[in-house]
Amino acid sequence: MQIRKLFHFEAAHLLPFHPGKCASMHGHSYRLEVALRGPIQSEGPTRGMIEDFDTIASVVRAGIIDALDHQTLNDLIENPTAERIILWIWRRLEPDLPSLDELVLWETATSCARLRREDLGP
Numbered sequence: 001m002q003i004r005k006l007f008h009f010e011a012a013h014l015l016p017f018h019p020g021k022c023a024s025m026h027g028h029s030y031r032l033e034v035a036l037r038g039p040i041q042s043e044g045p046t047r048g049m050i051e052d053f054d055t056i057a058s059v060v061r062a063g064i065i066d067a068l069d070h071q072t073l074n075d076l077i078e079n080p081t082a083e084r085i086i087l088w089i090w091r092r093l094e095p096d097l098p099s100l101d102e103l104v105l106w107e108t109a110t111s112c113a114r115l116r117r118e119d120l121g122p
């Protein structure tokens, strides 16, 4: 089973190699979906859950949202395309969320990047 939680952040970026308007500084209201996969716990405080949604919220807010919200992504990530941002997010989250299974980063209402654990290889 998979569980999923949604987050939002606002950030600016420019794409230095883009031939068109994305080479100029602009902003997006990003939507981030964080999905975990694992067994339903049978003991302890997370009994009946894969993970406590509050734990996911704390980890993602501290590691990702606080770092990216209202920032210029180019200061943190080289050539911050949706694909490169989602890889950056995965590397930061995975150590604290070992059952991380999938991320989806929506850059606009119609454009997103999806990264699944199997996309990363062994």
Ligand SMILES: [Zn+2]
Pocket (backbone or CB within 6 Å): 013, 022, 026, 027, 028
């Ligand atoms: Zn953009």
